[in-house]
Amino acid sequence: MLIRQGGDLTENDVTPRGIYLRRREFMTGVAGAGLALAAGPASAIALRGEPSRYSTDEEKTSKDNVTGYNNYYEFGVDKSDPARNAGALTTSPWTVKIDGECDKPGTYDLGDFLRGNTLQERIYRLRCVEGWSMVIPWLGVPLADLLKPYGPTSKAKYVAFETLERPSEMIGQRRSVLYWPYREGLRMDEAMNPLTIMAVGLYGETLPNQNGAPMRLVVPWKYGFKSIKSIVRISFTEKQPPTAWNRSAAREYGFYSNVNPEVDHPRWSQATERRIGEFRRRPTLMFNGYGEQVASMYRGMDLRKFF
Amino acid sequence: MDRKARERIVYAAVWLACLAPLLWLAWRGYAGELGANPIEAVIRKLGVWGLRLLLVGLAISPAARILRQPRLIRFRRTVGLFAFSYILLHLSTYIGVDQFFDWAAIGKDILKRPYITIGMAAFLLLTPLAATSFNGAVRRLGPKRWRRLHQLIYLIVPMGVVHYYLLVKADHRPPLIYGGIVAALLGWRLWAARKSA
Numbered sequence: 486m487l488i489r490q491g492g493d494l495t496e497n498d499v500t501p502r503g504i505y506l507r508r509r510e511f512m513t514g515v516a517g518a519g520l521a522l523a524a525g526p527a528s529a530i531a532l533r534g535e536p537s538r539y540s541t542d543e544e545k546t547s548k549d550n551v552t553g554y555n556n557y558y559e560f561g562v563d564k565s566d567p568a569r570n571a572g573a574l575t576t577s578p579w580t581v582k583i584d585g586e587c588d589k590p591g592t593y594d595l596g597d598f599l600r601g602n603t604l605q606e607r608i609y610r611l612r613c614v615e616g617w618s619m620v621i622p623w624l625g626v627p628l629a630d631l632l633k634p635y636g637p638t639s640k641a642k643y644v645a646f647e648t649l650e651r652p653s654e655m656i657g658q659r660r661s662v663l664y665w666p667y668r669e670g671l672r673m674d675e676a677m678n679p680l681t682i683m684a685v686g687l688y689g690e691t692l693p694n695q696n697g698a699p700m701r702l703v704v705p706w707k708y709g710f711k712s713i714k715s716i717v718r719i720s721f722t723e724k725q726p727p728t729a730w731n732r733s734a735a736r737e738y739g740f741y742s743n744v745n746p747e748v749d750h751p752r753w754s755q756a757t758e759r760r761i762g763e764f765r766r767r768p769t770l771m772f773n774g775y776g777e778q779v780a781s782m783y784r785g786m787d788l789r790k791f792f
Numbered sequence: 793m794d795r796k797a798r799e800r801i802v803y804a805a806v807w808l809a810c811l812a813p814l815l816w817l818a819w820r821g822y823a824g825e826l827g828a829n830p831i832e833a834v835i836r837k838l839g840v841w842g843l844r845l846l847l848v849g850l851a852i853s854p855a856a857r858i859l860r861q862p863r864l865i866r867f868r869r870t871v872g873l874f875a876f877s878y879i880l881l882h883l884s885t886y887i888g889v890d891q892f893f894d895w896a897a898i899g900k901d902i903l904k905r906p907y908i909t910i911g912m913a914a915f916l917l918l919t920p921l922a923a924t925s926f927n928g929a930v931r932r933l934g935p936k937r938w939r940r941l942h943q944l945i946y947l948i949v950p951m952g953v954v955h956y957y958l959l960v961k962a963d964h965r966p967p968l969i970y971g972g973i974v975a976a977l978l979g980w981r982l983w984a985a986r987k988s989a
Contacts, residue, residue, distance in 0.1 A: 546828075554828030562963040565827060615961075617829055662962045733962060752905055752959065754897065761828045765892055 529690040534606035534624040539680055539778070541608050546619035548688045550761050555695045556613065557714060558662050559648065559655040566657070567695035573654045574715070576699040585645070585720035588636030595699055599685065602626040607682055607703070612744045612773045614708035618758045623703050624686030629677040637673070637721045644676040645669070645726035646702060647718035663729050669713035670726035670740065671704065672782075680705055680778050683716075706775040708742045739792040743783070744773035748792045806867050810874035813841040814881075831890050838882035843956060843970060845875035846949045850977045857984065869925050872945075876922040879952075883915055907958035914951035917944050946981075949974050 557567040560574075579595040604624050612618045632644065650666035652658040658665045675681065684703045685692060692698040697714025704711050710730050720726070730738035737751050746756045746769040757766040772779050783791075817837050820826050826833040849871040856864040891898050901908045921942055923929075930938045953974055957967035 550828035558962065562961075564829075617832075660963075749904070752907060754901060754904075756897070759829065759831065759890075764831075764889075766890075766894075 529693065531690055532604060532624045532686040533689065534604040534686075537605045537607050539607055539609075540622075541610060541620060541774075543608075543610070543620045545608065545622055546761050551619060551621050551687060552693045552696060554761065556615075556709065557657075557695055557697070559657045559665075559667065559715075560695065561657045562662060568693075570656055571694035571698075573656070574649075574651075574694045574698070575654060576694065576715075579699050579717075581700075581716060582718045583635050583720075584718070585722050586638045586641035587721045588638065589634070598631065599626065599683075599700075602630055604685070605682070607684075607705075609680075609703060609705040610773050611703075611705065611709050611712070612758060612769065614710060614738070614742070614750060614755075616753060616755070616758050618760050618769075618773075620760075622688055623682065623684040624689070625682035625684035625703060627679055628681045628683050628702070629679070631683055632676065632719070635721075640723045641721035642673055643722045643725055644671050644673060645718075645720040645722050646671075646713045646716050647720075648713055649715045649717045664732050666717075667713060667729045668726065669702065669711055669728050670722075671711075672725075674782050675704070675779075678779060678782070680775060706743055706772040706779045708744060710738070711742050741783075741788075741791050743779075743788065743792075744769060745771060745788055745792065747771075748789055803870075806870055810845065810871060813837070814878070831885070835882060835885050835890060838878050838885060839956070842875050842878035842882055843949075843952050845871055845878060846945075846952060847970065847973055847977070849875055850945070850949060850974065854977060854980045854984075873922060873925055876918055879915060879918065883912075907955050910951050910958070911955035914948050914955060917948050917951075921945060921948075946978055950978075 553568045554564045555567040556564060557571065560567040560570040577595075580592050581595060581598050582592045584590045604626060606622055606624055608620060608622045610618060611621055637644075646669045648667035649655070650658060652665075671681070682703050683700050684697070685700050687693075687696060692701065694715075697712075700716055701714040702712045702716065711728075725740055728738075728740060730742075731740055744755075749755050755769055758769045759766050770776075817826075817834065821830060821834065849868055852864055852868045852871065856862050887893065887898060891901075902912050903909070921944060924933065924938065924941060933941065950971075953967055953971045956970065957964060960967055
């Protein structure tokens with residue numbers, strides 16, 4: 486049994502190889518946890534992932550801070566709101582709709598969508614557009630591995646993502662603070678980049694609801710808001726898709742939103758950041774320090790214009 | 793109880809009320825309850841309480857008139873100086889803790905970030921008001937000039953609200969509520985002035 490209940494494993498407890506996220510176990514685990522006593526800590530299920538060469542060895546941000554300081558406006562605009570309110574979200578059953586320019590559109594059960602993929606642990610830096618950052622041990626699957634089976638066609642130039650819209654459980658959606666549902670998008674090469682993952686867990690457990698359960702994107706060289714949470718729809722598109730923050734304030738949030746210390750947000754500098762848990766600000770790195778893996782995708786592009 | 797003793801108790805209560813948010817903040821900080829980003833939390837809370845006390849200060853004159861309690865006016869200075877103190881702490885935390893005296897970065901912020909430009913300008917305008925709040929200043933400036941100077945508050949408080957509004961990312965409700973209250977308090981003054989003219 487590879488995925489077990491209980492919190493007896495730590496993120497360091499990584500098995501050397503061959504950990505598969507198999508449908509039956511995943512679903513059993515979620516159901517067994519007591520029909521989502523709505524994903525409080527009690528219903529977290531232990532997960533394990535293979536270590537990855539993309540992981541940083543920087544000091545990790547404490548689990549309390551990772552799960553207690555969140556921007557997830559669907560559950561309120563204060564950073565302590567999601568931890569308080571996201572427990573109401575039902576994450577099982579969960580389906581994801583795949584559509585647009587691909588060979589196998591359809592609505593898939595979460596277990597089927599993830600089936601057959603090896604979970605990896607990716608310890609990534611996360612840089613929020615607001616000037617703070619964390620180091621988070623995610624558990625997930627490279628997005629490319631998840632998307633390729635649906636056969637994106639040659640017309641598929643972008644991938645668009647959508648968060649669940651369910652105001653009955655997502656109380657932040659009862660006011661139009663943003664355009665709901667939350668949308669995000671990536672260029673196809675960004676989506677297929679080996680750094681881009683679909684995360685289903687963190688700190689050795691399934692994702693807490695406030696962190697985007699049951700699955701969310703993690704794009705570590707972009708500002709955090711690109712890493713869309715609680716995904717219910719993935720569309721392959723020919724045109725650049727609209728994104729939530731860009732629609733809200735186009736001058737402030739571009740489609741690309743790559744971490745870039747030289748291009749300021751109109752209202753604050755992006756040159757430095759405060760790593761959560763640290764006192765002094767530290768310089769922000771180009772592409773959040775992932776230039777080696779991603780800079781080539783933007784060669785020749787004016788990153789001031791395509792911010 | 794004689795009048796003097798009663799007056800002392802009332803003053804102590806006003807002081808305590810003005811100090812309470814700071815004590816509460818200090819306690820929460822000491823108990824480690826300010827969240828993952830305590831520096832930002834402290835800056836925000838100090839700023840919001842500075843603004844709230846400015847609003848209270850603006851509400852005193854209308855309240856004194858409407859409630860026919862002219863002696864309420866005597867608390868205006870206390871409340872105003874507390875407001876200034878919160879704002880001074882707010883600014884000091886930004887400069888000394890958040891930016892850690894990185895003057896180049898602070899200078900750029902002031903020039904490039906409209907919300908910081910406005911906030912800093914409002915602070916600079918508020919400083920002479922705090923500095924001339926003692927009784928001798930009224931005598932030295934003459935009541936007319938002193939009053940003209942202190943009418944700057946009608947500009948400073950809206951600037952504070954704009955400062956707040958501009959830094960909010962998406963949920964503009966709180967700064968709009970403060971803005972509404974300020975508009976009402978200043979509107980009342982216009983209305984009262986017209987009526988007595």
